[in-house]
Amino acid sequence: MDVSTTRNGDVEIAYRTTGEGERPLLLIQGGSAPMEAWPDGFCTELARRGFRLALFDNRDSGRSSRVPRAYTLADMAADACAVLDALAWPAAHLVGVSLGGMIAQVMAVRQQPRVLSLTSLSSAPNPSLWWNRRTPRLVLRMLALGLRVRGTGPQAEAERLIGMMRIIGSTGYPHDEDWLREMASRTYEHRTDPAAARRQREASRATGDRRAELSRIRVPSVVLTGQADPVQPIRAGRATATAIPGARFVSYPGMGHDLPRELWSTIADEIDAIAKQRGTGDQ
Template sequence: MTVEKIRRGTVEIAYESVGSGEPLLLIMGAGGSMRSWHPDFVRALADRGFRVIRFDNRDAGRSTRFTDRGAPNQLKMWLRPTSEAAYTLEDMAADAFAVLDANDYLSAHVAGVSLGGMIAQTMAIEKPDRVRTLTSISSGPSGKVGKPTAATLMKIVKVAKKKITSVDDFVEFQLGLAAIVGSPAYPVDQAFVRQDSEEAYADGFDLAASQRQTAAAAASGDRRERLSHVRLPTLIIHGEADPMARLIAGVETAKAIPGARLVTYPGMGHDLPRELWPSMLDHLRELADSAVDA
């Protein structure tokens, strides 16, 4: 797969695609790049008849970074969300539409995980005519719904205490994080986490970037009322053991969107276990087929 870049204003967005067939845009969550989608998962989607397009959100991977904005103040981010945001989910959704434009697609199936799910929801709200189907995975209708418990946050803080001065430090941090937020019923794919971490570190280490992306979600508020007007084939996938976006986040998203289908998996956390891919792939294919049938 060849990485290409497009420019939208002052922001450059990196993307790549594989396969042929119906376009499916994949949107990764906070801190992740397009490579955080496992290549085997991407190829499996292509085998199901999709042209899979994945891209680096702004402030991730090889897309434009906003390092000059520094890290948002965490307290202000929740008290006065818009005051700390370098950009919004609407800006990130506009980036995603620009990727579709660059590929000459008037519309596409859209699937996002975590923060990517929020961006996908925003796309469906902003320009529903450009979204064939919506899939929101491990996500919620706002950053406050299903947020992590204090106990989970304390575990993350403990892992993040060590200063990161090398790629090995970063890999250790990411493996520690995966152990906290991953699926208790399924093993962490340590080899993939290590590879993804090494590539992310090479792209440019900046923990504040994921905080800026989270600030964008906070600034965009609660989408439930706006989601109630979405009339698209919609699939909500959520882990019943997700500690980062607890199950209520998926439930509330499904309740907000008329006709949305909610699929939950026992023992799944805030990741995509390989053991569940066949089921997820079936649901994504069925969703796309339902849009064609309609």
């Protein structure tokens, strides 16, 4: 994988590109996840629709800098803009998942000239919306996973990731555990440590409820969410779509906090459709 780097101040951001299309598309990953968490097959679906894709590691993830100080979603959005600058992209279509969806939402408000369209995937406008009646059981299962899978190394990391997907992933689609195991092993050297993961979570909390400012978004937007997502439940997706003027809302039965192979083409179609609303005269 050919990885380049750019900088936002003292923060180094790792990124790469793929696809030969003319429409620029920036993919923004969720908390702790490296850019490799975007499945190659999903990226291929987007490339087939004419996109040139840029993927990057958020600060405190993957090959990007660890940042041992407090920061906000606005700082993470500035990192994303640094990737656009490095590619000489005046603007791009945005697809953000989970924490990445929050970063994309902030960009669409505070860096509107850099954003052509917005796809918010498995995300929320307020970090508190993740709490529901199933949350205590979810937390207990996560704690039990931490006690059950101990040790370090690529194999232990893979088992933790697979165990986590069994808790938060789709109930209506099979999990590709071979891919999860391979991806966890491949990215083990650059894994996110617990302190870095906490800083990312604090960034979303520090930004607070963004529903009022989301009303200022003026780019074509679609909000996609899984009906079986225990991390960002369907009400979080609905709240996002309600806050963004004219946003399209789509939910998928059986989809959890992951990206099932069976929905790659369908989700790529939604991203393509909202990008086309921008008009053929734009990038």
